[in-house]
Each structure stands twice: as C-alpha cells, then as structure tokens.
Amino acid sequence: MTEHPRETTREQREPGVTRRGVEEQQAPLGAAGDPGLRRAAPAGRVQPGEAMATASLYEEGLEVESRSVWRLALRRFLRHRLAMASLILLVLIFLAGIFANLVAPYSYSQINLSDAGLGPSLSGYHFFGTDDLGRDYFSRVIYGIRTTEAVAIFTAVLSVALGTLVGAVAGYFGGWIDNLLMRLTDLVLTLPALAVLLVASALLSTDSPITVSFLLAAILWTSLARIVRGSFLSLKENEYIEAARASGASHTRIILRHMLPNSLGPIIVNGTLTVAVAILIEAVLSFLGFGIKPPTPSLGSLINDGKGQMLTEWWLVTFPGLTIVIICLCVNFIGDGLRDALDPTQRRVRA
Amino acid sequence: MGTYILRRVLYSIPVLIAASMLIFFFVSAVGDPLAQVRAIPKVSQETIHHIIVRKHLDKPLIVQYGYWVENAVLHRFGTTLLGDNPIWPDLRLALSNTLQLVIVSEVVAVIFAILVGVYSAVRQYSAFDYAATTFSFVGFSTPVFWLALILQVLVTNIFLAYGIRIFYTSGFSTPGVTGLLPSILDRLQHLALPVITLAFVSIAQYSRYLRASMLEVINSDYVRTARAKGLLTRQVVMKHALRNALIPFATVVALDFGAYFGGVIVTESVFSIPGMGLYFIRALNAADLYPIMAWLIVTAVMVILFNLIADILYGILDPRIRYD
Numbered sequence: 216m217t218e219h220p221r222e223t224t225r226e227q228r229e230p231g232v233t234r235r236g237v238e239e240q241q242a243p244l245g246a247a248g249d250p251g252l253r254r255a256a257p258a259g260r261v262q263p264g265e266a267m268a269t270a271s272l273y274e275e276g277l278e279v280e281s282r283s284v285w286r287l288a289l290r291r292f293l294r295h296r297l298a299m300a301s302l303i304l305l306v307l308i309f310l311a312g313i314f315a316n317l318v319a320p321y322s323y324s325q326i327n328l329s330d331a332g333l334g335p336s337l338s339g340y341h342f343f344g345t346d347d348l349g350r351d352y353f354s355r356v357i358y359g360i361r362t363t364e365a366v367a368i369f370t371a372v373l374s375v376a377l378g379t380l381v382g383a384v385a386g387y388f389g390g391w392i393d394n395l396l397m398r399l400t401d402l403v404l405t406l407p408a409l410a411v412l413l414v415a416s417a418l419l420s421t422d423s424p425i426t427v428s429f430l431l432a433a434i435l436w437t438s439l440a441r442i443v444r445g446s447f448l449s450l451k452e453n454e455y456i457e458a459a460r461a462s463g464a465s466h467t468r469i470i471l472r473h474m475l476p477n478s479l480g481p482i483i484v485n486g487t488l489t490v491a492v493a494i495l496i497e498a499v500l501s502f503l504g505f506g507i508k509p510p511t512p513s514l515g516s517l518i519n520d521g522k523g524q525m526l527t528e529w530w531l532v533t534f535p536g537l538t539i540v541i542i543c544l545c546v547n548f549i550g551d552g553l554r555d556a557l558d559p560t561q562r563r564v565r566a
Numbered sequence: 567m568g569t570y571i572l573r574r575v576l577y578s579i580p581v582l583i584a585a586s587m588l589i590f591f592f593v594s595a596v597g598d599p600l601a602q603v604r605a606i607p608k609v610s611q612e613t614i615h616h617i618i619v620r621k622h623l624d625k626p627l628i629v630q631y632g633y634w635v636e637n638a639v640l641h642r643f644g645t646t647l648l649g650d651n652p653i654w655p656d657l658r659l660a661l662s663n664t665l666q667l668v669i670v671s672e673v674v675a676v677i678f679a680i681l682v683g684v685y686s687a688v689r690q691y692s693a694f695d696y697a698a699t700t701f702s703f704v705g706f707s708t709p710v711f712w713l714a715l716i717l718q719v720l721v722t723n724i725f726l727a728y729g730i731r732i733f734y735t736s737g738f739s740t741p742g743v744t745g746l747l748p749s750i751l752d753r754l755q756h757l758a759l760p761v762i763t764l765a766f767v768s769i770a771q772y773s774r775y776l777r778a779s780m781l782e783v784i785n786s787d788y789v790r791t792a793r794a795k796g797l798l799t800r801q802v803v804m805k806h807a808l809r810n811a812l813i814p815f816a817t818v819v820a821l822d823f824g825a826y827f828g829g830v831i832v833t834e835s836v837f838s839i840p841g842m843g844l845y846f847i848r849a850l851n852a853a854d855l856y857p858i859m860a861w862l863i864v865t866a867v868m869v870i871l872f873n874l875i876a877d878i879l880y881g882i883l884d885p886r887i888r889y890d
Binding site: 402403405406407408409410411413414415417418419491495498499502503505515518522525526529532533536539540543544546547548 | 581584585588589592593596597598601703704706707708709710711712715716718719722723726825826827828829831832835846847850851853855858861862865866869870
C-alpha cells in the first residue's frame with residue numbers, strides 16, 4: 216500500500232488560470248504565510264502575467280489578505296468532491312459505530328431462534344440477515360465497526376507518533392543513529408509483516424483491542440519513519456535551519472518549530488492511509504482467530520463466525536466484508552484528497 | 567557482471583545472519599517453548615526437565631541461539647517439540663506447493679498489470695483509465711481473505727445450481743487423477759481461484775506503479791523524438807517507453823515478494839492448499855516455536871533470494887548500469 220493513485224482530474228476541471236490557480240502557484244507547501252489575493256469586486260479571472268496583475272491590483276486599491284498554507288490546503292481539500300463525499304460517508308459510518316447502542320436495532324449477541332437464518336430484508340430491521348442462532352447481522356456489524364474504528368484510529372496515532380519520532384531523530388542527527396535505525400527497518404522488511412504479527416499475537420495470546428493496536432503500530436511505523444527521515448534530510452540543508460541554529464535555537468526547538476511543520480503534509484497523508492492498512496490487517500488477524508477474540512465484536516471475527524454457513528447463508532460473510540471494503544475505500548479516497556491538498560508538489564507535470 | 571553477482575551473493579550472507587538472529591530473539595521473546603508441553607495436564611516435572619536439558623533451554627539465550635543454528639544447518643531444522651517429527655520434509659513439500667501458487671499468480675499479475683498500466687498511461691484520462699483507477703482503489707481496500715471466501719461461495723453455488731465444475735474451491739489436487747494432461751488440467755482447476763485472489767490485489771498495485779512510470783517516460787524528450795522521426799505509436803510505446811518503464815517496475819515486483827507470503831497465509835488457509843501458509847497456521851495453533859522459526863527462516867531466504875534476482879534483473883534491463 217505504498218503507492219497510491221496520485222493524479223486527479225483537477226486540471227481538467229479548471230482550464231485556464233483562475234484566481235485559485237494563481238494562489239496555488241504562489242503557495243508551495245513550506246513557504247508559510249503567502250499573501251493571497253482577494254478581490255473586493257465580484258470574482259473574476261486574473262489574467263496571466265501575475266506580477267503585472269498583482270501590481271495593478273494594488274493600484275486599484277484592492278485589499279490584500281494573508282492566508283496561511285493550511286487554509287489554502289483546506290480549500291483545496293473541500294473542493295475535492297470524491298474526498299469530501301468519502302469523508303461525509305466515513306463520518307456517518309463511524310458515528311453509527313460510536314453510538315452503536317442507539318443505532319443498532321438489536322444487541323450484539325442477542326439470540327432469537329424464531330428468526331434464525333433469515334436473508335437480508337427490511338422486515339424486523341434485518342437489513343443484513345440473521346445467522347443460525349437468529350442474531351441480527353446488521354447490529355453485529357455496527358458493533359463490529361465500533362471496535363474496528365477504535366483499533367484503527369489508535370493504531371494510526373501510535374504509529375504516526377513512533378514513526379515521526381524515529382524518522383525525525385534519524386534524519387536530523389544523521390550519522391550512526393541514522394544508519395542503525397535504517398538498517399533496523401531494512402531488516403524488519405525481510406519478514407512478511409503479517410507473519411510477524413501472527414506470531415506475536417498467537418504466542419502472546421492477545422485478544423484485547425488495545426494490545427492488538429500496539430502490535431499493529433509496532434510494525435506499521437516503519438514506512439512513515441522512512442518518509443519523515445527523507446523529508447528531514449532535505450530540510451536540514453535549508454538556510455533557515457542554519458539561521459535558527461546560528462541564533463541559538465536548541466535541537467528540540469529546531470525540530471519542533473522549524474522542521475516538523477514543514478513535514479506535516481506527508482505525515483497526515485500517511486497517518487490517514489495507515490487507518491485503512493490497520494483495518495485490513497486487524498480483520499485478517501481476527502479472521503484467522505489470532506486478533507480480537509469473540510466476546511469482543513469485530514468485523515474480522517464476524518466473517519470467521521459466518522464462514523461455516525456461508526454457502527447457504529451468503530449474507531453472513533458478504534456484509535461484514537463489504538463494510539470493511541467501503542470503510543477502506545473512503546479512507547483511501549480521503550488520503551488521496553489530502554495528498555493533493557497538502558502536497559501540491561507531488562502532482563506530476565503533464566506535457 | 568560475474569563479479570557483481572558474486573559480491574551481491576556475498577552481501578546476502580550477513581543479511582541472512584542478521585535476519586536469523588532477529589527471528590530467533592523475536593520468537594524467543596514472545597513465546598515460551600514449553601507452553602505446549604505445560605498445557606498437557608499429565609506431564610510430569612521430570613519429562614519437562616528432560617526436554618529442557620535436551621533442547622538446552624537452561625542455557626543463556628545467546629548459547630541457545632548457537633545450538634539452534636547448529637541444529638538448523640546440520641540437522642535441517644531438527645524436529646518438532648512434541649512427537650519429534652522432522653520439520654524439513656513437511657516444510658519442503660509446503661514450499662514447493664506454495665512456489666507453484668506464488669509463481670503462477672505473480673506471472674498472471676505482472677501480465678495483467680502491464681496491459682492495464684500501459685493502456686491507461688497511453689490513454690490517460692480515458693474511460694478505461696478511470697475504470698482502472700477505480701479498480702485499483704477497490705483492490706487496495708479489499709481484504710484478501712474476504713475476496714477468497716466470496717469466490718468460494720460464488721463458484722460453489724454455480725456448481726450446485728448447474729452441476730458444472732469449472733474450478734475447485736479447496737485442496738490442491740483430486741485424488742485418483744492420473745496421466746500427464748488430466749493432472750495438469752486438474753492442478754490448474756485447483757490453482758485458478760487462489761491465483762485470482764492473490765493476483766487481484768497485486769494487479770491493483772502493480773498497474774498503478776507501471777502507469778506512473780510509463781507516464782514519466784512517455785513525457786520525456788526521447789519518446790517525443792522517436793515519435794517525431796515517424797515511428798509507429800506501437801513501436802514507440804513497446805520498444806522505447808515500456809522498456810524503460812519496466813526497470814523500476816521489476817524492482818517493485820521482486821521486493822513485493824515478502825508481502826506476497828503474507829497473502830499466501832490467508833489464501834491457503836481459505837482454500838486449504840497444503841503450502842507454507844497452512845503449515846504456518848498449523849504451527850501457530852500448536853504453539854510450537856521450532857517449526858515457526860524454521861518457517862520464518864525459509865521465508866526470509868526467499869525474500870533475500872528475490873531481492874538478489876531484482877538486483878540482477880536491474881542490470882539486465884538497464885544497460886546504463888555498469889558493475890565494475
């Protein structure tokens with residue numbers, strides 16, 4: 216899951232240089248506080264030849280408003296229709312999970328033998344059908360989402376924290392620290408991550424969502440560490456870092472105040488995509504019976520539960536799995552939108 | 567080239583040693599070798615002590631590592647803790663089955679990824695390109711085991727409804743099938759669904775890589791020159807562009823091999839294929855550390871081997887690279 220589709224249709228949607236086009240050119244990420252232009256008159260187009268246009272705009276008495284990189288990024292993200300739609304859908308799904316006891320028509324393990332083996336239908340609110348014990352799968356999926364989202368978000372936060380720390384230390388200090396940390400990540404990559412996680416969770420016999428999160432984060436931080444290291448290595452050479460050092464700033468201050476804000480774009484994007492990866496891996500672990508164990512609801516173990524009857528009751532595996540696919544699709548689309556919004560330099564120049 | 571390959575092989579040796587240490591200390595840290603024995607109610611203290619002495623578990627960890635390496639090299643990973651079954655014969659059989667599965671699905675994935683990737687790069691922003699983009703997003707978001715289950719449900723229900731056996735949904739061969747051609751056909755019918763499952767996710771990833779690197783090459787000056795001097799589009803794409811786009815692609819595919827073994831674990835356990843994945847799950851369920859460590863070592867060797875192949879391929883595909 217390292218490479219994701221990068222290109223969007225934005226260029227197609229806005230031919231010509233619009234006002235926004237000018238702003239984007241003026242605001243590469245990292246140059247904080249670029250002045251954006253705002254016209255007092257109704258929005259129109261700024262003609263090519265921005266320097267000239269800017270000068271004449273000043274003369275016309277137009278106000279100049281400073282607009283931060285983050286506000287510009289936010290505007291770009293809000294205009295990314297697919298990402299916004301995904302965000303809204305994902306928020307709805309996650310809210311359903313958080314308020315599972317209000318949303319779900321039945322409880323997670325309520326047995327109702329008179330409703331056993333029903334297919335998906337609107338009657339009795341069995342949208343996703345019921346299993347052989349008459350447990351309502353729509354309710355079970357919603358409770359499963361609650362666990363899954365908690366594990367995924369906690370994992371992402373943990374692995375972002377660890378990955379950023381390691382990457383920042385390796386990239387900033389360089390030398391033997393860098394060498395040691397990077398050889399370690401290389402070595403971890405010689406083993407399949409899933410196998411390592413399976414060994415750890417099987418032998419430690421983990422079953423609580425929190426321990427599963429810790430295990431996942433212990434593997435997933437490596438990709439971000441590499442990204443942050445790369446970003447720090449190039450930032451380190453900038454004059455403003457030298458200036459900060461010359462004016463007596465401490466290492467911590469330089470890292471936190473000057474370098475980290477300039478690496479935040481890739482960190483946010485990677486953190487978002489980690490949510491999807493965590494959901495997929497947690498589902499595999501639970502499906503194989505080594506992750507979150509039955510009394511705690513989880514989408515992976517729901518699929519494992521339904522596996523026995525899946526040939527006749529197809530809905531038992533289809534709906535929990537489809538839920539995973541939809542959640543991960545949303546997360547990936549949001550990640551893609553964030554990448555376009557936060558990291559305009561990553562877009563390719565087209566001939 | 568010869569010296570380069572030799573040097574590259576020699577470089578793999580310390581990596582393998584480091585990997586073996588990582589595997590041994592990691593597994594020893596998370597697992598108790600005697601857990602399995604202690605779980606049996608009627609085992610006497612004497613038997614446990616006997617096992618401890620025989621497996622040198624009373625020694626410091628670093629000495630245990632030495633014994634373990636000796637055992638792995640001289641006695642082919644030794645035996646399982648309970649029952650004393652030799653590990654290597656089972657593991658070797660599992661490896662050969664898994665390699666069949668992995669190689670077939672990698673080949674399928676690479677062929678489709680090249681077709682999809684090249685076509686979406688050449689026809690950028692066409693309907694096909696958007697469809698391919700959507701497909702790869704779905705590929706990134708689909709759990710492998712779920713896809714396997716859904717395929718199983720579909721194919722089994724088709725069989726039950728119409729009585730046509732296109733693909734088998736579990737196992738690796740039908741007992742009693744003889745003759746060269748029938749047994750090859752039988753094997754293919756068994757391989758098809760696992761291969762589709764494994765290839766699906768890989769096609770999604772690889773086609774994106776290839777599309778990106780094709781776009782980069784297509785927009786370069788020498789491709790424009792090739793077009794300008796009047797070559798056919800087909801020739802430009804296949805000869806000039808694709809050859810260069812394949813260089814980074816080959817590395818990505820070979821490096822992805824480790825992740826492939828992860829997918830194999832899931833796919834094999836759903837389709838009950840007697841390969842590395844099923845072996846691994848069985849060893850985990852038995853909580854026997856020795857086959858688990860042997861499995862990890864074999865996997866690490868495979869990953870290192872494929873990295874080696876990637877580096878050599880790099881040299882063949884890219885004549886600019888000189889190895890002196």
